[in-house]
Amino acid sequence: MNTIDQRIISCLVANARSSYADIGKVVGLSAPAVKRRVDRLLETGVLRGFTAVVDPEALGWGTEAFVEVHCQGNIAPARIRARLEPLPEVVAAYTVSGAADAIVHLRAADIHHLETALERLRGLEIIDRTVSTVVLSRLLERPPTPDRNPE
Amino acid sequence: MNTIDQRIISCLVANARSSYADIGKVVGLSAPAVKRRVDRLLETGVLRGFTAVVDPEALGWGTEAFVEVHCQGNIAPARIRARLEPLPEVVAAYTVSGAADAIVHLRAADIHHLETALERLRGLEIIDRTVSTVVLSRLLERPPTPDRNPE
DNA sequence: CCTGAAATCCATCATTT
DNA sequence: AAATGATGGATTTCAGG
Numbered sequence: 001m002n003t004i005d006q007r008i009i010s011c012l013v014a015n016a017r018s019s020y021a022d023i024g025k026v027v028g029l030s031a032p033a034v035k036r037r038v039d040r041l042l043e044t045g046v047l048r049g050f051t052a053v054v055d056p057e058a059l060g061w062g063t064e065a066f067v068e069v070h071c072q073g074n075i076a077p078a079r080i081r082a083r084l085e086p087l088p089e090v091v092a093a094y095t096v097s098g099a100a101d102a103i104v105h106l107r108a109a110d111i112h113h114l115e116t117a118l119e120r121l122r123g124l125e126i127i128d129r130t131v132s133t134v135v136l137s138r139l140l141e142r143p144p145t146p147d148r149n150p151e
Numbered sequence: 152m153n154t155i156d157q158r159i160i161s162c163l164v165a166n167a168r169s170s171y172a173d174i175g176k177v178v179g180l181s182a183p184a185v186k187r188r189v190d191r192l193l194e195t196g197v198l199r200g201f202t203a204v205v206d207p208e209a210l211g212w213g214t215e216a217f218v219e220v221h222c223q224g225n226i227a228p229a230r231i232r233a234r235l236e237p238l239p240e241v242v243a244a245y246t247v248s249g250a251a252d253a254i255v256h257l258r259a260a261d262i263h264h265l266e267t268a269l270e271r272l273r274g275l276e277i278i279d280r281t282v283s284t285v286v287l288s289r290l291l292e293r294p295p296t297p298d299r300n301p302e
Numbered sequence: 303c304c305t306g307a308a309a310t311c312c313a314t315c316a317t318t319t
Numbered sequence: 320a321a322a323t324g325a326t327g328g329a330t331t332t333c334a335g336g
Contacts, residue, residue, distance in 0.1 A: 032322080096287055138244075140244040
């Protein structure tokens, strides 16, 4: 992992379908050299894969919410994960500091669908209480760029 | 936008670098037909683009937080967005219902970096008060799949 | 709106420095 | 580790149904 790898990652974050030759032009390497590095980054897990960015609105997933989840007693993160994973509306979940045990990011088709998703979430045995915050508008959403400079 | 488009999107979400020929085999179309549909989906904005999924840990961005932002008086979402956009640690931001005006998703290299990012955030004139929740572990994080069924 | 063919370009491997 | 050159496969354009 060095500067060249980071620049390759930047290229792929910007456009995952760009050719190795094009990336090579940017970073100053030949196509096979770029491929070897990308393979290695995938191998080591720095790159998890490549995905399409879709507009949730266009697909009918325009409603979302953040839900603070409070569990009963002490529960292992893995157990929370296991319960959340089958729910298709859960797009992300994190254990957190503070009063809540986890924050769950939900995406649904509309308010009604969000409500049913919330009901299912609250129906999980491990969950004691939830506090939900409905998203009114997406202000900003961007991929984590590898070249941001701490400080 | 029909079922075939959705299945093409599913393929690209699963792997943005798969070839048009491979997608065609899955959805029962020739490679040129797939390409034209993908071009149209990009054109109409249903597909925003293609990106690499990177492991934040591996890049040294292992610390994150969700911050409730409370603003002074009534502030247009666009103004909030304009203030947040220059901060590189802000990976997402939403206006929300409830007491807070916005939720900001921060990603930083470590706790110290997170602290400085928070200070910068709290230094914005429009911001009155913040409540931050530090992420302890990522339980789940997945792309929005286009084929989840409401209900 | 699709298929099928043709030209170009790319990915990928073996070889060389 | 990277450049180079060869080849098999992909992308992309175009003609035609």
